[in-house]
Every structure is written in structure tokens, then in C-alpha cells.
Amino acid sequence: MDRRTFIGTVGAGTVAGVAGCLTRDGGNGNGGSGDDGTLRIATYDSMVNGESPAGPWLKEAFEAEHDAEIEWKVPDQGLTQYVRSARENAEIDADAYVGVNVDDLVRIDDELGDGGLLRELEVDRLDNADRIRDELEMGDPHGRVLPYDTGYICLVYDETLVDEPETLADLTEPAYEDALLAQNAQNSDPGRAFLLWTIDAYGGGGYLDYWGDLEDNGVRVLDGWTESYSGAYMEGERAMVVSYSTDQVYANEYDYEMSRHQVAFPNGQGYANPEGMGILEGATDVDVAYDFFDFVLSSEPQAEIAQRNVQFPAVGDDHVDLDAEFDEYAHEPPEPVSFGYEALRGSLGGWVDDWAKEIVGQ
Amino acid sequence: MSDSDRRRLRDALRTRLERRALSLAALATAAVLAIMLYLPVGVVFLEAVLEAGRPTLAYFRAVLTDPFYFGALANVLAEPLAVRTHLEGVAGWLGAVSVSLTLVRPIPGLELPVPWLALETPGVRLGLFGFTAYQAALSTVASVALGLPAAYVLATYEFRGRRTLRSLTILPFVLPGIMVAVGFYAMFGRGGTLNGLLGLIGLGPYPFIEWNPLAIVIVAHAFYNAPLVARVTVAAWESVDRRAVETARSLGAGPRRAFRDVVVPQLLPAVLTGALLTFIFTFMTFPIVLALGGLQLATVEVWIYDRVRQLAYGEAATLAVLETLLSLGLTYAYLRYESAQSGLARSAGSTARRPLFPDLRTALSPRRLAIVGYGLVVLVVFVGPMASLIVGSVTDGSGLTGRHYAFLLERQLEGASYQTLPWVAIRNSLLFGVATLAVAVPMGVVISVVTARAGRAGAVVDALAMLPLAVSGVVFGIGLLRGLVFGVPLPGSWRFQVTGAVAIVAAHAVAAYPFVTRNVSPLLANLDPAMVESARALGASRYRALRDVELPLVASGIVAGAAFAFAISIGEFSSTVILAGSRDTYTMPVAVERYLGRRPGPAIAMGTVLLFVTAASFVVVDRVGGRFER
Numbered sequence: 001m002d003r004r005t006f007i008g009t010v011g012a013g014t015v016a017g018v019a020g021c022l023t024r025d026g027g028n029g030n031g032g033s034g035d036d037g038t039l040r041i042a043t044y045d046s047m048v049n050g051e052s053p054a055g056p057w058l059k060e061a062f063e064a065e066h067d068a069e070i071e072w073k074v075p076d077q078g079l080t081q082y083v084r085s086a087r088e089n090a091e092i093d094a095d096a097y098v099g100v101n102v103d104d105l106v107r108i109d110d111e112l113g114d115g116g117l118l119r120e121l122e123v124d125r126l127d128n129a130d131r132i133r134d135e136l137e138m139g140d141p142h143g144r145v146l147p148y149d150t151g152y153i154c155l156v157y158d159e160t161l162v163d164e165p166e167t168l169a170d171l172t173e174p175a176y177e178d179a180l181l182a183q184n185a186q187n188s189d190p191g192r193a194f195l196l197w198t199i200d201a202y203g204g205g206g207y208l209d210y211w212g213d214l215e216d217n218g219v220r221v222l223d224g225w226t227e228s229y230s231g232a233y234m235e236g237e238r239a240m241v242v243s244y245s246t247d248q249v250y251a252n253e254y255d256y257e258m259s260r261h262q263v264a265f266p267n268g269q270g271y272a273n274p275e276g277m278g279i280l281e282g283a284t285d286v287d288v289a290y291d292f293f294d295f296v297l298s299s300e301p302q303a304e305i306a307q308r309n310v311q312f313p314a315v316g317d318d319h320v321d322l323d324a325e326f327d328e329y330a331h332e333p334p335e336p337v338s339f340g341y342e343a344l345r346g347s348l349g350g351w352v353d354d355w356a357k358e359i360v361g362q
Numbered sequence: 363m364s365d366s367d368r369r370r371l372r373d374a375l376r377t378r379l380e381r382r383a384l385s386l387a388a389l390a391t392a393a394v395l396a397i398m399l400y401l402p403v404g405v406v407f408l409e410a411v412l413e414a415g416r417p418t419l420a421y422f423r424a425v426l427t428d429p430f431y432f433g434a435l436a437n438v439l440a441e442p443l444a445v446r447t448h449l450e451g452v453a454g455w456l457g458a459v460s461v462s463l464t465l466v467r468p469i470p471g472l473e474l475p476v477p478w479l480a481l482e483t484p485g486v487r488l489g490l491f492g493f494t495a496y497q498a499a500l501s502t503v504a505s506v507a508l509g510l511p512a513a514y515v516l517a518t519y520e521f522r523g524r525r526t527l528r529s530l531t532i533l534p535f536v537l538p539g540i541m542v543a544v545g546f547y548a549m550f551g552r553g554g555t556l557n558g559l560l561g562l563i564g565l566g567p568y569p570f571i572e573w574n575p576l577a578i579v580i581v582a583h584a585f586y587n588a589p590l591v592a593r594v595t596v597a598a599w600e601s602v603d604r605r606a607v608e609t610a611r612s613l614g615a616g617p618r619r620a621f622r623d624v625v626v627p628q629l630l631p632a633v634l635t636g637a638l639l640t641f642i643f644t645f646m647t648f649p650i651v652l653a654l655g656g657l658q659l660a661t662v663e664v665w666i667y668d669r670v671r672q673l674a675y676g677e678a679a680t681l682a683v684l685e686t687l688l689s690l691g692l693t694y695a696y697l698r699y700e701s702a703q704s705g706l707a708r709s710a711g712s713t714a715r716r717p718l719f720p721d722l723r724t725a726l727s728p729r730r731l732a733i734v735g736y737g738l739v740v741l742v743v744f745v746g747p748m749a750s751l752i753v754g755s756v757t758d759g760s761g762l763t764g765r766h767y768a769f770l771l772e773r774q775l776e777g778a779s780y781q782t783l784p785w786v787a788i789r790n791s792l793l794f795g796v797a798t799l800a801v802a803v804p805m806g807v808v809i810s811v812v813t814a815r816a817g818r819a820g821a822v823v824d825a826l827a828m829l830p831l832a833v834s835g836v837v838f839g840i841g842l843l844r845g846l847v848f849g850v851p852l853p854g855s856w857r858f859q860v861t862g863a864v865a866i867v868a869a870h871a872v873a874a875y876p877f878v879t880r881n882v883s884p885l886l887a888n889l890d891p892a893m894v895e896s897a898r899a900l901g902a903s904r905y906r907a908l909r910d911v912e913l914p915l916v917a918s919g920i921v922a923g924a925a926f927a928f929a930i931s932i933g934e935f936s937s938t939v940i941l942a943g944s945r946d947t948y949t950m951p952v953a954v955e956r957y958l959g960r961r962p963g964p965a966i967a968m969g970t971v972l973l974f975v976t977a978a979s980f981v982v983v984d985r986v987g988g989r990f991e992r
Contacts, residue, residue, distance in 0.1 A: 021858055021859055021860050022852075022856055022857070022858060022859075023849065023856070023857050023859055045956050045959075046959045046960070048778075048780055048781055049781055049782055049956055049957065049959070050959045050960065051769060051959075051961060051964065055780075056778060056781075059778075071780070072778075072780040073780065074780065076939045076940070076942065076952075077843075077939075077940070084843065084848065085848065088844075088848040088849075090848045090849065090857075110673075111673060178572065184652070184656070184657045186657075186668045186671065187668070187671060220575075220656055220658070221656045221657040221658060222652070222653065222656040222657075223649075223652035223653055223656065223657070224652075226540065226958050226962065227540065227543060227652070227653045227654075227656075230544060230958070230962040231543055231544050231546075231547040231551075231653065232547060232551070232571075234547075235547040235548060235551030235552060235553050235554055236551060236552035236553035236567075237547065237551055237552055237569065237571055237572060238572075250960060250961065254758060254759050254760070254961070255758075255759055255760040256759045257759075310960070349672060352672075353672070356657065356668065357430060359657045359658060359660075360430075360490065360657060360658070360660045360665075
């Protein structure tokens, strides 16, 4: 293309744009801020954008204690953005990532090779690491992440319309016909958690039969949590929705009818979804990152994260002090279920694919 | 150099520039298309025919013969030569069809038996493509059925607020899918507005969405596309030459006959444009199906999105190529039809409108009552979901509240730079919208002019230029990501990357210019070539002839196209998100999606702000544009 013609016709605005289009890869592909005491932490949106998000609080409290600054980043494609950047050898604009779950680790390794994207953590550099509850162990053989909070997926139901389901098998009974709302396990966290829970209960050979029965009983699978909860469930379309066990905290805060926000743990279980934090491979401020992780696992931040993000703390009860109201309305399942890294690696993609083809109605 | 020399030089330069203006603009258009459209789409489509760098057709074979995708047709595609077997299959199917008379109750909850012919078939496995086409066809029928009466009313009657209403027909187009879904639940849900109203007269509550999710998805598609059908049809209707109708009447044709023989042929291309666009859009539908129908009503597009997420690029690209070929084929067929229509020369805005309700007697005539009935349907389908959203922004579980707006205000005043600030979103949306107008309108007009002069090859060129309509959002998004955001590696460790505001405006312009072209082309094709020729013979450059003769005559099309371009820019979501990355180039729809967390209140408030800002700007665009129309 004749570049002069292009510039001449399209005008000055584009000149700047096109001139900035040619970049030169700089050595390690890291255009980072250098070792200047600024820690760039990427995370998901609700960490900084909710009604009372934990992110801004963490930034302020950490900066008050340490001689360092925090810069939050919210990549619109989430962790996937960095996985793709790493694959294309493009620049990654963060040092740490807060909000990695086990599925993410499996996906990273499927795409980038074992132990990719995040570096192995030296856990003994963290004084508070041994406070983390044992059951939140994600089982990553490369030790890349530490959990900072956890949530449980369960059923939320309207007690005026249905009784509490005792078991997963109950959901296929006539009493629960056209009652259940679930989410697309291909791209929704609670949706995938519920699918994995049924795989845990019925095994890789039997879960599709179970879902066939659920379909015959009229289960509805919407795209994500927002569609199924804010749309369908809140408008009274159905009596039951796959959701989080902290639902009543919101119901209490916003004066919802509590009868419509009952929490059920069929089989006495709930699926645990611990969230972890890790340091990216190209990070420049590794020391500050360790300081930050240690800070996040200390008592006060643990309580703030739990209450602001309405999740459970990652540390044991004697290391954190929560409001009485939180304790009253946030329920924990008697028996948390979850698949660790080893069980998901190599199986997750196939399980989800087969499930989706079963659900897509032809 | 003396003053006169300087002036002469300047005039000479200007003349030269004017002479070249059209080709320069065409070149610039081609450059934008190459970088923002053909490069990203090409990057994706290459995946369909390459496996580890080698050309292959394996992906196509696998997809075409998989019953999951093509249902019963897959067997035919697998063994196209086994005609006998296939015929036997069809005969066996026909033999199993039975017809019987039964009683049905068409209105659930009402015991009103109606005799009905029940058709029992053994069923055909449609496959993903079959189902997608089926729902797209139903959605198109619904959109045309809802859109045409609106076009009729807007084009033939005069009433207070007509022009504002006409501007607002474009509004649904800009609403993010998830907002529309929440609006539909708030309107049609078991606890929604409609059941609230029916409850006042002792009916209900009815689970409208539960009865038939497919029907609700189709109504939602009509919500998006009927205004589009209405808008293109009104634009054509208003440019119907009154004199031709009057001539027909004076030659003895009745009003009906004059309508059928003079008006209808001039409306048909516009109606078909609307129907075709609706079919293509709903064939490639994505967020609405997922939000209202869920995975059980998945379309091809949903599956492409999933394949991409699973990094099965080969399969995703193959599906995308098939989808694109299908819609390009439809576009080409339509364009051939359009170019075959040689209509009468049109001049804009000579329609005389009758008052809608001049007096009580007329208001009670069957035709006016039908219009009132249609108005009620419009209230339920279009106004309802939007009004329910607005109500949702000022209420919460326990009554009236201003906290959702207070949240936005507080976020604006106290928010940190990494948080999503409402004003930044509004400002960006408006800036990108205006910039898109400035780029897309010239692009669209240039393409119209070029194809109008290209003769028979015009339809092919035109179909290729319509590629943005035929390429799905998911494919375009992935192409942008892989082709532009991460950049194309060049020799010497250089990288060609396009991101940020310039890229967003270019992407919006690429998505928007086909609407300008589609609105301008039919008018341009109907211009009398003699007018341009005489201007040229009198010494006008090609550009002067375009500017002074052709453009004023197609102004109504340009204004209609411009409104679409603005609407598309304001409502665009997927490529904005991808190109904005984590920078502060987010727009209103992006802000809405970001606020949607555990509590949808602030997101709905932000959506209401989007609704008002956008509505206000459309009224402005349309009014300002209307002034140039005359």
C-alpha cells in the first residue's frame, strides 16, 4: 500500500494511529514498569467494580503499610487475555493475577504446556501461608497459586413452591418438574461447578444419563449466572436456581423475601470453588508481590475480602473475625466437593463437550 | 510569487484534488477495509483450510457429514451419489406422516376448544444449521409482520410526535443483549409487568416465557429487527413520488390498484432488504438466544463461540466459513434482484400525510381501530421491556429507591482510574459515534458510487463489500484479536498492531458502512444517468457531479444510513471490548456489562442512562439530518 496516499486521504487522526501500529518486540516481550515499587495486579471486574469492592480497600490498606504502590488492571478477556498474549509472545502488562481457579490452571497448561504463565511460588517466603485451610488445596503440581477466598455452589430455592431437595437424585423427581435453572457449563463458573458436582456424584460414565433425566424433568440451562439469577429467577420464572451459598447475605442486605432465598445442599454437599493468586512469569516486582500476598492472608484483609466480595475466607476460623451477620447468613455445606488439578487435567474439556452436545436440543 | 499566482496555484491544486477526490476516497476506503476487515477475517478463515501449516479439507468433510450439524442432510452430504437410498428415506418419511382432526386450546388457561388439523410427522433431525435457519426464518416473519404496520403508520399518517417516534425506531438496535433479556423477563416474567397488568383484571399470572422459550426468543428478535424493517421501509415509502401515484389515479386506477402497481414495487426492495438483514442477523444471533433460551436453543454462532473457547480453531473457522458463505450467498441473490429492479426516478419527501385522528367518527373506523390495536401490541412488545427497565432502575426489592443512580454518581465523583466511570463511558460513546459517522458515511457512499458504475460486476463487488454483514460478531472479534490486537509479526522482529480509539472507530465504521450503502444504493441506481452526464458534459469533475447533483438527490438515504451508523457505533459491544483491552476506551454498553455483578441495579441504571443519551442523540441526528434532506 502506498503509505503517503493513505495518510493524505485519511487525515491526521489516523496518522498517529497507523504510526503507532508498528512496534518492535523488545527482548523478553516485557514492557513493564520496571522495579519502581509499583505492583501491577490483574484481576476480575467485580474485585474493583462492585458496590463495595475489596480491591480499592486492599490497595489503600497495603499502601499505608508498605512503601509500594498497587495498580489494578482489569483485562476484559480475563486470564484468557494473558494466556493468548503468552502464546503469541505479546506483552503482558501485569505482575500478578488475583482470581485464578483450578479450571484456569488446567486451561493454561492445555494451551501453554505444563506449569505455564505463572511462576512457582516459594511458599516459605509467606509467613501467613500455613493459615490457609487444608481443604482449599488446589493440587497444582507446579505450586503456582495460593487461595485467598472460596465460594460454594449450591441450590437456592423458594420454600413456598418446593421443598428442600435432599439429594441430587430428587431433582429428577416429579416434585421438581420444571423447577431448576442451571447455567451453561461451557462458560459460566457456577454452571461448570454444578456439572462437576454431578460428575463427582455419578462418575464420568453416568453423569450424562443423570443430565438426560434432568432434561426430561425440564431443567433449563441459561447462559450465565446473571441471566439465570437476575433475569429468570428474580422474575419468578422458576422455583430453584444453581447459585452461591452466600445468597442470604444479599437477601438480608437488600430486604428480599427470605422465603425465596433458601439455601439447599443436596447430598449434604456443595461444590467448592477456591480462588487463588499467583505471580506472572514476566513479573518485575516479585518481592512486592510476595509482600502483598502475605498481607492478603493476614487477618484484617481476610475479613474485608470475605465481607466485601461475600465469599468465605481462605484462612482458618481462629485467624479471622467476621461480623455476626455474615456468620448468620453465609452457609457452608457439610461436605464440600471439588475436583483438584490432577482429576481435571485431560478430562475437563471432554466432559464439558459431551455435556453440551447432550443439552443442545435438535 | 504574486497574489494572483498564488491564487492560480491554489485553484489548480484544488481542481486536481477535486478530480482525484473520488479515487482517493475509494483508495482510503479500500485501505480501511483491508486492515480492519479482510485481514482479521482472513486470519480466521485460513484456520479452516490449514492443519499444521498444510492445506486440508478434512475440517469441512467432518462438519458437513456430522448429523450434529446437518441432521438428516448429513447422510446426503456424506454420500451424495447414493440417490436411491436417499429417495427411499424420503418416501419412508412421507409414509409415516398422518393428518387427523383434533381439538386444541390455543390460549393456555382458557378452556376454548378450537378444531384443528393435527399433523403428525416422524420428525426430522434438523441439526444445528437446520435449527438455526428455522428460528431465523420464524424471526424474520415476526419482524416483518411487526415492522410493516409501523412503516405504514409512520409513512401515511400525521400525528404529534411522529418524527420523534421515527427517530426512536432505531433505539432497540443499540441495547446490549443482556439488558434486553433482563427487560423481557421484567415484562413477560411470571412476576413481570404484563402479569401485573393482567392481574388488575383478574387474569394470570401466566408463565409466558416458560410456555415457549423459542417464541420469546423470536419476539425478542422482532424487538431488535422489526424497527429496522420499519425504518428502511419508511425511508423508501417517503421517497415514493406522489406524482406517479396521482398520475395512476388520473388514469383511472383506484386507490388500491394505484398502491399495488405504483407504491408496492417501490417498497418491495426496502422490505426485502429489511427481511434479508433480519434473517442474516438472527441466523448469526448469539446473546439473545443464550440469555432467554439458553443452551437448549443454541445456534451455530453459540457453537462457534464455544469451539473458539476450547481453542478448536479449525472447527470454529470451518463453521464460520459455512455460515458466512450462506449469508453472502443470500446477500448476492438479493443484490441481483435489487439491480434488476429498475424503478421510477424518485425525489425525496413529497409524501402527503393524513392526520391520524382528525375527529371521533374517523377514529372509530375499522382501519383506525386496527391501528389502535397494533399500537397496543407495540406497547407490550417494545415499550414494555424498556419501560420495565427504567422502572427497575428506580426500584429495588422493597420499593422506590435512588441508590442505583447514587451509586453511578458516587462512582463518577470518587472512583479510581481503574474503575469504570459513567461519564467516561458516555463521552467515549458519543465521540466514537460521531467519528464513526465521519468515516462510515463517506465509505458507504463511495462504495455505492463505485458499485453503481461497475455494471454487471457490481453485484459481486457489492456482495464482497457487504462482508461485514455476513461475518458474525464472534468471528470478527476473534479475527481482530488474533490479527490486530496481538499484531501480525513482520520481518526484523517488527509487529503490526492496531488497538485503541482509532482501531475502535475503524471497526465501528466497517460494521456501519454497509447500512449507508444499502440505504443509498437503491436511490442512486434509480437516478437518471442523463443528469450526471449533462453535468459532466458541462465540465464538472466526477466528484463535483457527485457532490452537486447526485448527493442532494439521495440525501434521505444518506441520513437514514447515518442514523444506523451512529446507532451501530453506540451499541457495538464485542469488538469494542476486544480493542479497548484494559484501557479507558470503554463505551456505555461495555460499562453496562461491567456493572452487572451480583446486584443488577447499577447496571440497569447505567442502561437507562444509555437509553436516554442515545435517544436524545438520535432525535438530534435525525432532526439535523432532516434539515439537509429538504
